[in-house]
Amino acid sequence: MATEDDAAAASMAAARARAHQVRRTAALDAAGNLLERAGPGALTMRRIATELGCSTTVLYTIFGGKAGIAEELWREGFERLHRAMDHVPAGDPLSRLTAMGWAYRDNALANSAYYAVMFQRAIPGFTPSEEAYAASLRPLHALADAVARCIDTGVFAPADPLAAARVLWAAAHGAVSLELAGFEGRIDAEERYATLLGATAAWFMADQAG
Amino acid sequence: MATEDDAAAASMAAARARAHQVRRTAALDAAGNLLERAGPGALTMRRIATELGCSTTVLYTIFGGKAGIAEELWREGFERLHRAMDHVPAGDPLSRLTAMGWAYRDNALANSAYYAVMFQRAIPGFTPSEEAYAASLRPLHALADAVARCIDTGVFAPADPLAAARVLWAAAHGAVSLELAGFEGRIDAEERYATLLGATAAWFMADQAG
């Protein structure tokens, strides 16, 4: 009955893995809620464990340590960003691109705690792994696709879409970052953002000298 | 002999204040060196005290706490940035402006630990005071002056120099911030920075549509 045994063992392992996954997502949920509610500074192993109703040991068996949780939150942050930018409705390429720019800002303001984890190293001991880094580039590639469409339709001059997307990303990130950091109040933040979006887009336009 | 007493007391107080200032700058020096050498994470009250050769109590009497030290390092960081941008030699307004842009990046890369304190909230409990915030805007105003000269000479179209400077700042900060964060390696960082500088400058040019 080796096959039956194997099957039983497999289903056991599967059930165990499923349970593990359930606990993992529950823990991640608690951590995410805590992050959003109380900020990165309050993201403590003991507090997460308390919210989860168990001891910190569980967190260590699941995530290995705080860095593991941080990495998962980092991924979640970039996933939210990706979703926000990906859900921008299609339309003419240029307005879609600028809409993605605004989606970037909206997402950053709506998930500022996540944004701090992603770009401000808000969790002290943590630096993302290579794999997490690679996953974090998905929003960039979505942006690059939008840029490519602008180039294909002749709105933008021929160029490397990825390089152009990186420039746009840097501009958006700079404006959002300063806005979140509280530099100069936030009164003209929208106008500043619009200017920056317009300036960088104009640079790649086909009818410009650049 | 009231006058003599007063004089003596005054000189005493002055000597004491001078000594206090000496200790203060020495402590700040130690903190700054530690920050540059070992990064913001290693900036510990006990370590600063050890390097200074005294107990942590001294740091508390001088700075009130770690936030006081952080604020002083923040000021120092912005002062270095201001000096770097102010030392750009005069020339035709536009090349001076772009030179200031490059000075911004050079300073950020040369003082990355300070940059982290200034813009990445690398010291957990610290948020700058209103006064420190105001002082941090000096580099921005230097940039605004350079922009104003571009407008006066007709290189740039008429606009609010401060608003334009804020846009340029956001662009520069965004590129530098992503570069320091290690996103995508640093191979094309210079080219990206040049593009961003050119794009934002072009936007404000007099001969453009913007």
Added chain:
DNA sequence: ACCCTTAGGAAACAGTGTTACACCATGGTT
């Protein structure tokens, strides 16, 4: 000579991430 203010060091307190150890409750084995 006495006092008194003040500066500074040692140690304790509350908090952090992390780990070692004992426990128990499963499942598989004899």
Added chain:
DNA sequence: AACCATGGTGTAACACTGTTTCCTAAGGGT
């Protein structure tokens, strides 16, 4: 059915962190 083995879990400790308290020593003022 009794036994063992293995894995997950909680408690408590360790090494840190920033901060505060207390005590001591030293020095000018009366």
